[in-house]
Amino acid sequence: MTSQDSLDIREVIFINERCRVDYEAMPAEVRESADQAIDALQNARPLPPKLYQPLSGTLTGINEIRLGYDDNTYRVYVTLKCPWVIMVLDAGMKKSTEGKNIPKWQKERLETRHKRRVNTARRTTLISRPTTTNARRGARNSQRRTAHE
Amino acid sequence: MSKKAPDKDWRKDPLESTPPVRGSGNFLKDRGYSDPTETRIKFDLVSIIRAVVEAKSLRQIDVVSLVGRYAPGAGISQPDISRILRGNVSGYSESRLIVILAALGHNVSIVVEPTKSHGQISVRERAAA
Numbered sequence: 262m263t264s265q266d267s268l269d270i271r272e273v274i275f276i277n278e279r280c281r282v283d284y285e286a287m288p289a290e291v292r293e294s295a296d297q298a299i300d301a302l303q304n305a306r307p308l309p310p311k312l313y314q315p316l317s318g319t320l321t322g323i324n325e326i327r328l329g330y331d332d333n334t335y336r337v338y339v340t341l342k343c344p345w346v347i348m349v350l351d352a353g354m355k356k357s358t359e360g361k362n363i364p365k366w367q368k369e370r371l372e373t374r375h376k377r378r379v380n381t382a383r384r385t386t387l388i389s390r391p392t393t394t395n396a397r398r399g400a401r402n403s404q405r406r407t408a409h410e
Numbered sequence: 411m412s413k414k415a416p417d418k419d420w421r422k423d424p425l426e427s428t429p430p431v432r433g434s435g436n437f438l439k440d441r442g443y444s445d446p447t448e449t450r451i452k453f454d455l456v457s458i459i460r461a462v463v464e465a466k467s468l469r470q471i472d473v474v475s476l477v478g479r480y481a482p483g484a485g486i487s488q489p490d491i492s493r494i495l496r497g498n499v500s501g502y503s504e505s506r507l508i509v510i511l512a513a514l515g516h517n518v519s520i521v522v523e524p525t526k527s528h529g530q531i532s533v534r535e536r537a538a539a
Contacts (some may be wrong), residue, residue, distance in 0.1 A: 273437045279425035291500050296441050297453045297497030303437065306457040309464050328496075348430075366418045 437510035
């Protein structure tokens, strides 16, 4: 979709100000790559597995966007549980010293933020039913994609 | 400028308890792109190029040689392909991305049709017949 004043199919929400600040703090090229990946998710376009992976275990429901840059790996964590929202949960450089594993503190933070997303959705109207045609279309596309997966 | 707590002390970070940050509904506009429409078109073209490259299991150098054969003057090198596949398209025009798609064996058409309200600019992919 799109034109200058049109709305996105899925709204992008950062879980808190820290997450947004961390996203902004990534190098410009990494941010552009992340923007492209999020834009693709908004429009239900496929992303290659090496770029986009679902997490498992206690982090089920969270997806990882993996971005290589200058010998470092940056990661953006998103959840698509709400069909009309892409919630960004965390962003920044991978800091684990244990290979591919996510550091314990970061895992805890992700779990806390993910729970907060669920509570936010239950308690408030922040993540409410889509009201625009585009948002409803986004919800339908997402359901179709989930069924496809 | 906020002061960030050390990573392991993330619970003490005052920004951690701030409410969710919502956008205007146009993500790329919020992200500060001067022309969000153009950027989205380029991002959509990248998604398609990436899917084609993956589906055909092409190496970046294969893409360069295909583009070189299709449009010898396009001036697309392997670092260009690498950047494009990573989604870094700020230095590339839509027409250069379209040339890559055509070289990869895709017809690219610009379809103009009347509409009752203001028009939308979009990239739509049609499956092969």
